[in-house]
Amino acid sequence: MTRLAAGIGLATIALGAVALLVGRAGSPGTGVAAFAALLAIFGVVAAIWKLLGTPGAGDSTVLRPPWTDDGALFDLAPERTDRDDTLSGESFAAVLAEAGDAARSAGTTEAGYETVRPVLRRALADALSLGESDRDAVEDAIDDGTWTGDRRAAAVLAPSIAPPPLSLRERIEAWLFPERVVRRRLQVAVQAIAEAADGAIPDVPGQNAPRSVPVVQPRVEDLQRGVDGRVQRARDPLATARGPRPPGEEVPIDVDDDTTADERSLERQDETASGEREGSPDSRDETTVGDNTSDEDSDLFVTREGSR
Amino acid sequence: MNQSSTRWRGAVAAATLLAVVGLAARSGALLLAALVPLSYLGFAFATSGPVDATLRVTRRVEPDLVPPGTPVHVTLTVTNDSEHGLSDVRVVDAVPEDLAVMRGSPRTGVTLEPGESATLEYVVVARRGVHDFEPPRVRIRSLGGASVSTLRPPVEGSTELVCRLDAEAPPIDDQGSQFVGQLTTSDPGPGLTFHSTREYRRGDDAKRIDWRNYAKRNELATVNYERRLAATVVVVVDARTVSRTAPGPGRPTAVELSAYAATHAVRDLLGSGHEVGVAVIGDDGPGPAGLHWLPPAGGEGQRSQAVDVFRDATEATGRSGDTDRQLTELLDLTPPGAQLALFSPLLDDLPVTALETWRSQGFPGVVLSPDVVTDNTVSGQFEQVQRYTRLARCQATGARTMDWRRGTPLPFALEYAFAADARLPGQGQVGTKGGAR
Numbered sequence: 001m002t003r004l005a006a007g008i009g010l011a012t013i014a015l016g017a018v019a020l021l022v023g024r025a026g027s028p029g030t031g032v033a034a035f036a037a038l039l040a041i042f043g044v045v046a047a048i049w050k051l052l053g054t055p056g057a058g059d060s061t062v063l064r065p066p067w068t069d070d071g072a073l074f075d076l077a078p079e080r081t082d083r084d085d086t087l088s089g090e091s092f093a094a095v096l097a098e099a100g101d102a103a104r105s106a107g108t109t110e111a112g113y114e115t116v117r118p119v120l121r122r123a124l125a126d127a128l129s130l131g132e133s134d135r136d137a138v139e140d141a142i143d144d145g146t147w148t149g150d151r152r153a154a155a156v157l158a159p160s161i162a163p164p165p166l167s168l169r170e171r172i173e174a175w176l177f178p179e180r181v182v183r184r185r186l187q188v189a190v191q192a193i194a195e196a197a198d199g200a201i202p203d204v205p206g207q208n209a210p211r212s213v214p215v216v217q218p219r220v221e222d223l224q225r226g227v228d229g230r231v232q233r234a235r236d237p238l239a240t241a242r243g244p245r246p247p248g249e250e251v252p253i254d255v256d257d258d259t260t261a262d263e264r265s266l267e268r269q270d271e272t273a274s275g276e277r278e279g280s281p282d283s284r285d286e287t288t289v290g291d292n293t294s295d296e297d298s299d300l301f302v303t304r305e306g307s308r
Numbered sequence: 309m310n311q312s313s314t315r316w317r318g319a320v321a322a323a324t325l326l327a328v329v330g331l332a333a334r335s336g337a338l339l340l341a342a343l344v345p346l347s348y349l350g351f352a353f354a355t356s357g358p359v360d361a362t363l364r365v366t367r368r369v370e371p372d373l374v375p376p377g378t379p380v381h382v383t384l385t386v387t388n389d390s391e392h393g394l395s396d397v398r399v400v401d402a403v404p405e406d407l408a409v410m411r412g413s414p415r416t417g418v419t420l421e422p423g424e425s426a427t428l429e430y431v432v433v434a435r436r437g438v439h440d441f442e443p444p445r446v447r448i449r450s451l452g453g454a455s456v457s458t459l460r461p462p463v464e465g466s467t468e469l470v471c472r473l474d475a476e477a478p479p480i481d482d483q484g485s486q487f488v489g490q491l492t493t494s495d496p497g498p499g500l501t502f503h504s505t506r507e508y509r510r511g512d513d514a515k516r517i518d519w520r521n522y523a524k525r526n527e528l529a530t531v532n533y534e535r536r537l538a539a540t541v542v543v544v545v546d547a548r549t550v551s552r553t554a555p556g557p558g559r560p561t562a563v564e565l566s567a568y569a570a571t572h573a574v575r576d577l578l579g580s581g582h583e584v585g586v587a588v589i590g591d592d593g594p595g596p597a598g599l600h601w602l603p604p605a606g607g608e609g610q611r612s613q614a615v616d617v618f619r620d621a622t623e624a625t626g627r628s629g630d631t632d633r634q635l636t637e638l639l640d641l642t643p644p645g646a647q648l649a650l651f652s653p654l655l656d657d658l659p660v661t662a663l664e665t666w667r668s669q670g671f672p673g674v675v676l677s678p679d680v681v682t683d684n685t686v687s688g689q690f691e692q693v694q695r696y697t698r699l700a701r702c703q704a705t706g707a708r709t710m711d712w713r714r715g716t717p718l719p720f721a722l723e724y725a726f727a728a729d730a731r732l733p734g735q736g737q738v739g740t741k742g743g744a745r
Contacts, residue, residue, distance in 0.1 A: 036331050043328025047321040063311040063456045073400045073445040079409040081558040088553045088681045089688035127697045190690045197693045204699040206711035
C-alpha cells in the first residue's frame with residue numbers, strides 16, 4: 001500500500017509538473033484548471049486518508065504501529081507485575097481519602113476530622129497506654145492535648161481544643177479547598193502520634209536492626225503519593241515510624257568505592273568492637289555487615305549503629 | 309516474519325499534500341518541496357528488504373534457587389551471529405508475570421555488528437513459585453525502517469527462577485542457620501558445651517573429670533555441661549486475608565515471608581531433635597475447624613509435610629476459614645507444655661488477642677513478625693505505629709517477640725526467637741518436656 005501511495009504521489013507530481021508547464025506555455029485553459037482542481041481534491045483526500053486511516057488493518061504483511069495492541073511486543077510492560085496484591089498502608093490511606101471527601105462534600109474541615117478522629121484516638125491511646133497503665137488518664141491527656149506540644153495535632157484528636165488561629169490565606173484556602181487543609185493537618189497529627197508513641201512504646205528486638213541483606217530500591221513507578229500530595233518513595237531506608245533518623249546514620253555503599261566488602265566489614269568491626277555484642281541481634285548484626293555485600297549492590301544500605 | 313513498517317506514512321501524506329497544493333497554486337517551489345519527503349521514502353525503500361538475522365541469546369539468572377524476597381540478577385546477552393550488521397535491534401526480555409523489575413531494565417535498543425553482543429541486566433525480587441522466562445522478543449528493522457522482522461529466538465542458559473520456602477539462600481548459609489532449636493537450659497548436665505565444675509562424686513564418668521584441675525590442685529572435680537532438652541513447638545502461620553499484604557508491587561506478601569521463616573524454623577527445630585507441629589490459620593484447610601494442621605512429630609517426613617502445608621498457605625485460595633474457631637481448636641490440639649510460635653505481620657489485633665489467650669493458659673509463646681509496612685508515607689507511618697504497639701503488647705505477655713525487619717538476615721531473627729531465652733536471666737525454660745538428649 002505504501003508503494004502504491006508513493007507511486008500515486010510521484011504520478012501526481014509528474015502530472016502537476018506537466019500541467020504547470022502546459023499552463024505557462026499557453027493561455028490558461030479551463031480543461032487544465034479543472035484537471036488541476038481534480039488532482040488537488042484527490043491529493044487532499046489521499047493525504048487525509050493516509051494520516052487518519054488505520055495502517056495495516058487486516059494486512060498481516062504490515063506491522064501495526066507500536067502503540068497499538070497488535071504492534072506492541074508485549075501486552076503489559078514486562079517491568080510490571082499483573083498481580084493485584086494488597087499493599088500495606090492502603091487501609092488507612094482509604095480512611096484518609098474518606099476524610100478528604102467528607103471535608104469536600106460538607107465544606108468544612110471539621111467534617112473530615114470527625115471521620116478519622118476515632119481511628120487516630122484509638123491508636124494513640126493504645127500506644128500511650130503501654131507507658132501509662134491508667135487508660136482513663138491517657139484519654140484525659142488526649143482530651144486536654146497534653147500528649148503533644150503541637151496544638152494543631154491536639155485539635156485534630158480532640159474537638160474541644162481550639163486550633164491555632166489561621167491566617168487570612170489559610171482561611172481562604174480552608175474555605176475553597178477544605179480537603180487540602182484536612183490532609184495537611186492529618187499529616188501533622190500522624191507525625192505527632194508517631195513522636196508520642198516513640199516515647200511510650202518499648203523497643204522490641206529487631207526493630208532497629210541494620211539491613212545487611214540487599215534491599216532493592218523502589219522504581220519510579222513505585223513512588224507513592226502521600227496524604228499531603230507529595231510523591232515519595234515507598235521505602236526510605238532513612239525513615240522509621242518513630243521519626244526520621246539523623247542524617248548519616250545509614251550510609252549507602254558507593255559502587256565506585258575502592259574499598260572491598262571485606263575491608264568495609266573489618267572497618268565496621270573495628271568501629272563496633274567496643275560496643276555491646278550480646279543481647280539482641282541488633283548489635284550482633286553489625287559484625288556481619290559486608291559479608292553479603294558485593295560492589296554491584298550499589299543500593300545496599302547498612303547501619304553503622306544498631307540502636308537509636 | 310518480515311513485515312513492512314508504517315513509519316513513512318507521514319512522509320507519503322506530506323508528499324501528496326505538497327504536490328497537490330503546489331499544483332493547485334501552480335507553485336514550482338511546493339512541487340519541489342514534495343521531493344524532500346519523497347527522497348526519504350526512496351531511501352527507505354532502497355534499504356528495505358527481508359531482514360535475515362541469526363541471533364544467539366544467552367540468559368543468566370543468579371541465583372536461580374532462592375527464598376522469597378531475595379533480589380535476583382538477570383543478565384541477557386544477545387549476539388549477532390549473522391555475517392552482516394544489524395542497524396536497529398530492539399530486545400525486550402519476557403519477565404515472568406508474577407515478578408516485577410526493581411532495578412535496571414529488560415529492554416534495550418542497539419546496533420550490532422557481526423559477532424557483536426549487547427547485554428541487558430535487571431533485578432527482580434523473588435516470590436514463591438517456579439517462574440518461567442519465555443524467550444525475549446526481538447524486533448529488527450532495516451536501515452531505513454521500512455522492513456521489520458519480529459523474532460523470538462531460543463535462549464541458552466537459565467529459563468526459570470525457582471523460589472522455594474526451603475531454598476538455601478547464600479546469605480543464610482553464610483551466616484549459619486543452625487542456631488535455632490538449641491533449647492539449652494541453665495541447669496547443668498550432660499552435653500557438649502562447658503557449663504561449670506563441681507566436686508567429684510563417686511560413680512562420675514571418668515571422661516567428665518577435670519584432669520587439669522587435678523594436676524594443679526590435686527583435687528578431683530567433675531565437669532558439668534549445658535543440658536539440652538527436647539521441646540515440642542507448634543509453629544502457627546497467620547495466612548488470613550489481611551496478612552496477604554505486600555510492601556510494594558511485585559514484592560512477596562507477609563504470608564510468603566512468614567511461611568519462609570516458619571519453614572526454616574521447622575527445619576532447624578527438627579534438626580535439633582525437637583518435635584514440631586504446624587498450624588495455619590486464616591485459610592480453609594483440611595484439618596479440624598478448617599485448620600491446616602500437622603500434629604507434633606519429628607523426622608524428615610514431618611519437615612516435608614510442613615513445607616507442603618506452608619506452600620499451600622501461601623497460595624491465595626480466596627477462602628477464609630472461621631479464624632476464631634480455628635484458634636479455639638488450636639488450643640485443644642496443642643499438647644500441654646508445648647511452645648506456640650506465631651509467625652504474623654501483626655496488621656490487626658487478632659493475633660495479639662490470640663497470643664494473650666495462649667499465655668493466659670500457660671503456653672509459652674514466640675512471635676516473629678515480618679515487617680511489610682512502608683513507614684515513610686503517612687498511612688504507612690500510622691500503621692507502623694499500630695504495629696509497634698501490637699509488638700510491644702506481645703512482648704508484654706511474656707512471649708519472646710522479634711520484629712523481622714526487611715534486610716535483616718533471617719537466621720538472626722530465628723536465633724533470637726528460639727534459642728536465646730534459656731540463657732536470659734529470670735526466665736524459666738519453656739516448651740520442654742524434660743527429656744534430656
